[in-house]
Amino acid sequence: MNEQLPALVVIIPLLFSFIIYLIGFIEKRAPYFMLLISSALTSLFSWKLLIRVIRKGSLSYHIGGWEPPWGIEYRVDHLNGIVAFAVSFVAFLVVLSFKERVEREVDPPRWSQLYALFSLQLCGLLGITVTGDVFNLYVLLEIASFSAYSMVAIGKRGAEFSALRYLIFGTIGACCYLLGVGHLYILTGSLNMVDIVNLLKSIPDSSALRVGLCLLVIGIGIKMALFPLHTWLPDAYSHAPSTVSAFLAPLGTKVAGYVLLRILFGIFNPSFPSEKVLLEVLGWMAFMGAFFFSFMAIIQRELRRAFSYLLLNEISFLGMGIASGTLDGLRGAILHLINDVFMMGCLFTSLCAFIHQFEKEDFKYLEGLGLLSPWVSLGFLMGGLSVIGIPPFCGFFSKWYLILGTIQGKKWHLLVGILVSSLINAILIFKVLEKIYLRHPHVELLKKLPFTFLISLLILSISLLALGGLASRIVKMVIDPWIVTLGGF
Amino acid sequence: MYELLKHYNYWLYALILAVGLYGMMSKSNLMKKLIAMSIFQWAIIYYFISIGAKKGGNIPIFPEHGIEKLTIRAHDYVNPLPHVLMLTAIVVGVATTGIALALLIKIWHNWNTLEEDEILERMRNE
Numbered sequence: 001m002n003e004q005l006p007a008l009v010v011i012i013p014l015l016f017s018f019i020i021y022l023i024g025f026i027e028k029r030a031p032y033f034m035l036l037i038s039s040a041l042t043s044l045f046s047w048k049l050l051i052r053v054i055r056k057g058s059l060s061y062h063i064g065g066w067e068p069p070w071g072i073e074y075r076v077d078h079l080n081g082i083v084a085f086a087v088s089f090v091a092f093l094v095v096l097s098f099k100e101r102v103e104r105e106v107d108p109p110r111w112s113q114l115y116a117l118f119s120l121q122l123c124g125l126l127g128i129t130v131t132g133d134v135f136n137l138y139v140l141l142e143i144a145s146f147s148a149y150s151m152v153a154i155g156k157r158g159a160e161f162s163a164l165r166y167l168i169f170g171t172i173g174a175c176c177y178l179l180g181v182g183h184l185y186i187l188t189g190s191l192n193m194v195d196i197v198n199l200l201k202s203i204p205d206s207s208a209l210r211v212g213l214c215l216l217v218i219g220i221g222i223k224m225a226l227f228p229l230h231t232w233l234p235d236a237y238s239h240a241p242s243t244v245s246a247f248l249a250p251l252g253t254k255v256a257g258y259v260l261l262r263i264l265f266g267i268f269n270p271s272f273p274s275e276k277v278l279l280e281v282l283g284w285m286a287f288m289g290a291f292f293f294s295f296m297a298i299i300q301r302e303l304r305r306a307f308s309y310l311l312l313n314e315i316s317f318l319g320m321g322i323a324s325g326t327l328d329g330l331r332g333a334i335l336h337l338i339n340d341v342f343m344m345g346c347l348f349t350s351l352c353a354f355i356h357q358f359e360k361e362d363f364k365y366l367e368g369l370g371l372l373s374p375w376v377s378l379g380f381l382m383g384g385l386s387v388i389g390i391p392p393f394c395g396f397f398s399k400w401y402l403i404l405g406t407i408q409g410k411k412w413h414l415l416v417g418i419l420v421s422s423l424i425n426a427i428l429i430f431k432v433l434e435k436i437y438l439r440h441p442h443v444e445l446l447k448k449l450p451f452t453f454l455i456s457l458l459i460l461s462i463s464l465l466a467l468g469g470l471a472s473r474i475v476k477m478v479i480d481p482w483i484v485t486l487g488g489f
Numbered sequence: 490m491y492e493l494l495k496h497y498n499y500w501l502y503a504l505i506l507a508v509g510l511y512g513m514m515s516k517s518n519l520m521k522k523l524i525a526m527s528i529f530q531w532a533i534i535y536y537f538i539s540i541g542a543k544k545g546g547n548i549p550i551f552p553e554h555g556i557e558k559l560t561i562r563a564h565d566y567v568n569p570l571p572h573v574l575m576l577t578a579i580v581v582g583v584a585t586t587g588i589a590l591a592l593l594i595k596i597w598h599n600w601n602t603l604e605e606d607e608i609l610e611r612m613r614n615e
Contacts, residue, residue, distance in 0.1 A: 135574055135577075138578075138581075139577055139581065142581045142584075142585075146584060146585070146588060149588055149592070150588060153591075153592055153595065157599060157615075158612055158615075160592050160595040160596050160599060161596055161600070161608055161612070163592055164519060164589060164592045164593070164596065167585065167588060167589055167592065168513060168522060168523075168526055168589075171526055171529075171530065171585050172510075172513070172526075172529070174581075175529060175530055175533050178533055178578065179533055179536070182533070182536060182537055182540070182571075185540075185571070186540055
């Protein structure tokens with residue numbers, strides 16, 4: 001059973017997405033529960049997978065029984081073990097919360113279709129994390145993207161236009177990635193990541209290799225919405241149904257961030273001559289992005305747009321951690337990736353609950369939320385404080401490592417970027433919190449908070465604190481063993 | 490000159506790729522953008538197919554009997570792997586086009602136009 005886990009976390013949501021769609025014709029209520037079962041099972045299995053990997057080391061699964069360099073290999077080590085768990089667990093919590101919201105927001109005939117797409121999205125994201133084959137990764141990347149395009153298009157007026165832009169951008173990204181894979185394939189003759197690492201050692205540096213690396217990074221950079229390649233994200237996430245953005249925001253870009261880590265440190269490594277230059281460029285991009293996004297976040301009137309820019313800003317932090325190219329920077333980047341899944345999950349689920357209660361998205365409707373709806377306010381409070389990086393919350397620890405990393409690598413501009421954009425983020429968060437807790441309410445509550453939202457917000461808030469408490473253990477048990485396998489540090 | 494023209498397949502693919510990219514950036518009609526996007530995707534498929542081909546290469550299928558007698562040399566056969574990968578990539582491309590066309594129909598219903606600047610203008614005014 002344990003040996004089959006890497007395949008199971010991908011197969012279960014894939015299988016369920018068909019079942020969900022078909023069962024929707026027979027019974028209107030069943031699809032939601034099927035989706036809940038599918039995401040619960042995947043998070044259970046990915047938890048078992050993570051425990052297995054921590055105890056006994058990495059696990060390899062050969063699809064169809066073909067040996068690795070020829071067949072497709074699903075390979076789970078410490079890094080993708082924890083990313084897979086974070087992704088599937090937050091997906092489960094989001095799914096747990098949003099039943100009533102979906103039923104309000106989307107027409108009944110579309111329910112089963114939307115739920116099937118959620119399951120397919122989960123399949124794509126988990127597939128990207130566990131696969132050890134670069135071409136298989138491309139296919140799964142496209143599965144995840146297709147479901148995201150279609151889900152975004154279900155939203156309000158203008159969503160279909162944003163979805164088309166997202167599609168065009170996403171396709172360029174995927175094509176660049178595929179071209180990069182082509183370069184790697186021509187040079188090494190292999191598609192398996194572990195095999196490529198071994199073969200690259202004996203291959204001299206060439207312009208083809210450099211171009212290949214750049215294409216891979218650009219492709220993933222578009223999917224991940226790094227600074228100049230981000231333009232699709234704010235529109236897509238703010239036009240999508242609120243439940244869809246609650247599901248996509250914590251997961252989609254972070255999984256792409258994982259792929260970037262895998263490419264830059266797993267397949268290539270910083271000792272590679274052209275990667276040094278690339279990391280430098282990436283650092284400056286992320287630096288500019290951090291400023292740009294945190295300013296954009298402040299000036300938005302719509303809450304969801306502001307949070308989308310906040311999300312982009314967190315991605316820039318990830319980029320800065322990667323770009324510092326030091327041990328602590330890398331630790332910080334990985335920790336921030338995991339924390340960010342939970343932080344954004346908490347913020348966007350609170351946002352979804354808020355939209356459910358008021359049917360409004362402007363800042364001014366936040367006034368007095370602390371009295372009207374204390375639990376949603378708690379979600380905003382915990383998520384917000386964690387994003388700024390207040391000590392007991394998880395955001396503090398990852399930023400701490402990021403800052404240490406930039407000092408170690410003597411990348412002072414990155415240090416300035418992290419500190420200043422965190423401060424600017426604090427302005428946004430305190431603006432939100434001031435409206436919530438210090439103003440009097442002047443709008444009526446439309447709806448009571450559904451019980452499911454309360455549970456998932458509570459679990460998300462507690463996990464933000466728990467991740468903060470466990471930060472040093474996560475670094476010791478999960479992140480460091482992975483960094484040791486890289487050999488470069 | 491010969492050095493430059495030897496790998497004419499790469500020149501061809503880069504040209505098609507550039508045409509696609511130019512179309513996506515410069516055309517404001519969404520349908521034209523979509524056509525350009527398909528051209529962009531197909532350029533990559535040409536690229537992969539051309540790297541598998543060999544001059545005088547045979548199809549990589551061995552006879553069922555008498556394989557012991559044959560001496561198999563890799564350069565007598567085309568490399569089937571890039572071609573197989575491209576079967577998947579073609580499926581992905583078709584799916585992308587399908588979703589994009591569905592979105593275009595929805596855009597036409599909602600806005601009654603496919604010009605990007607007009608839609609953006611009206612979105613700003615709403």
